[in-house]
Amino acid sequence: MAWEYSEKTKQLFMDAVHGKPGTHLGEIDDPDGLGEHGSLACGDAMRFTFRVRRHPTNPAEDVITDARYLTFGCTSAIAASEALCTLIEQGSFTPIQALKISNQAIVDFLGGLPQQKIHCSVMGAEALEAAVFNWAQKRGIDLQQLGIDLHAEEGDEGRIVCNCFTLSEPYIRRKIKELNLRTIPEITNAIKAGGACMACHHIPGGLQDLLNETWGGGKLELKILTQTKLPDTEPVQARQAANPNEAALSPYQFAKKIDKVIDDYVRPMLKRDGGDLEIVDIKDMLVYCHLTGRCIGCSGAGQTLRMLVERTLKEMVDERVRVIDV
Numbered sequence: 001m002a003w004e005y006s007e008k009t010k011q012l013f014m015d016a017v018h019g020k021p022g023t024h025l026g027e028i029d030d031p032d033g034l035g036e037h038g039s040l041a042c043g044d045a046m047r048f049t050f051r052v053r054r055h056p057t058n059p060a061e062d063v064i065t066d067a068r069y070l071t072f073g074c075t076s077a078i079a080a081s082e083a084l085c086t087l088i089e090q091g092s093f094t095p096i097q098a099l100k101i102s103n104q105a106i107v108d109f110l111g112g113l114p115q116q117k118i119h120c121s122v123m124g125a126e127a128l129e130a131a132v133f134n135w136a137q138k139r140g141i142d143l144q145q146l147g148i149d150l151h152a153e154e155g156d157e158g159r160i161v162c163n164c165f166t167l168s169e170p171y172i173r174r175k176i177k178e179l180n181l182r183t184i185p186e187i188t189n190a191i192k193a194g195g196a197c198m199a200c201h202h203i204p205g206g207l208q209d210l211l212n213e214t215w216g217g218g219k220l221e222l223k224i225l226t227q228t229k230l231p232d233t234e235p236v237q238a239r240q241a242a243n244p245n246e247a248a249l250s251p252y253q254f255a256k257k258i259d260k261v262i263d264d265y266v267r268p269m270l271k272r273d274g275g276d277l278e279i280v281d282i283k284d285m286l287v288y289c290h291l292t293g294r295c296i297g298c299s300g301a302g303q304t305l306r307m308l309v310e311r312t313l314k315e316m317v318d319e320r321v322r323v324i325d326v
Contacts (some may be wrong), residue, residue, distance in 0.1 A: 005075060012079040017268045025078065026068045026102035032138065033095060035130025037123050038282075046071040046081065046129035052086070052095065059139035060146070064088050064095060069127070075265075075315050076110075076117040084107040084124040095132040096148065103179070119192045122175070136150065161207065162193040162200045168279060169181050169210070176214050180198035186207060260299070261316045266309055277309060285320045287313065301325075 005013075016025045031049035047070040055061035068084040071077045088098050106114050113121065123188035135260030158168030170311045172193055182188050184207050188195040193207060200206045219249050249257065249301075262277060270276055281288040289309070291301050298304070302325070310323035 004114060004169045005073075005079075008109075009076065009079040009113065012110070013075045014264070016082050017080050017265060018271065019100040019268070023105075024068050025083055027031030027070050028066060028068045030130075031068075032062070033131035035127045035132070035134055037126040039131060046123050048081075048124070048125045048131045050095070050135070051132055052101075059141050060094065062094055062097060062135075062139065063092055064098060065206075068125070071123075073118075073252065074120065074311055076113055077123065079122045080106050080124050081277055083121075084128065095135050096146070098128060099132055099148070101128070115189045118136040118189050122179075122191055153275070159205070161205065163191050164197055164200075165195070167191065167193045169205070169276075172207070172210055174216065176210060182211065182215060184211070187211075233300070242267070257317050258282060258287060258313065258321075261313055264310075265312050265316060269308060270304075275304075280326050285318065286322050286324055288324045288326045290326055 012023075016023045019025070027047065028049040028051050028242040032052045032054075033050045034047070035049075036045065036047045049068050050064045051066040052062035053065050057064075067088050067181050069081040069085060071081055074095060084101065087105065091312050095103075103118070103125045106121040106124060107118065108256055110121075110292070133143070135141075159172040160166060161169050161172055172187070172191070175181065176187065179186075181190055181191050181326070183246055187193050202208050204252050210279055258279070262279065267277060270293070273294060275291055275293040275298075277289055278292050279287065279289045279294075287310075289305075291298070291304065295301055295304065305323050305325055310321065313323065
């Protein structure tokens, strides 16, 4: 089923993808601060840039006047990024003051997020930290002397616990404490660690061990998975027979819903870069399509289909949708 978002989240997303004046989707040329977080190969990444009004004598008093972000088309990722930029600009914050914006403040600004999407607010906060670190280096500011630790060493020196998302032990330990994470599902919802292959859940030094070491814990009881079910592509009629409470859409209604999401959410983002999308066929949960315009032959076309088109359809239509390039 599709995620349940607040009206504010949906409105911020729509405004951003349609390029409404006052929104922040984009990138600042020659920014004063630039930071990135996440991995494009694994499905979530964000680039955050900002420009400051420089203080004539004290660089620490620079004020952020403009903030922008680039990220793929997940509804919550774009809305959370919009929220972050708005909070910064409305507050007339210095880069150091902007660090006080928590992921919870972003969630509150949006009127809430599904638990499985909390990591999108964390992603923005982490990209902001990286951008502030970059600004401080350019302006010759020693953040440690100001009592600010941005954990720059975590990615380079820490043991990698979650290989799928390249998340290190120091980073995961910090987030467990900062966000009061008590279970593996809470970790996955907040920072995505353990959300792919799940191999890091219960291995020595894995997520459960980090939880036990942080909060204390007794002997772990493992649940044995006897069968792993692949993404559901069985015919709609058979699935509805097995799940009588599931809202039924006819093939025509399903196709119309796909078309509407493509027109309202996906196509505006593709057209920003001179591209477009053509749907060739829809069969059950499989959407056969191909990119057109400037997207043809682009080295990132595969990622665009998977991370913009498919992910948007999963969120706005049905999580079982799969996009097939033809």
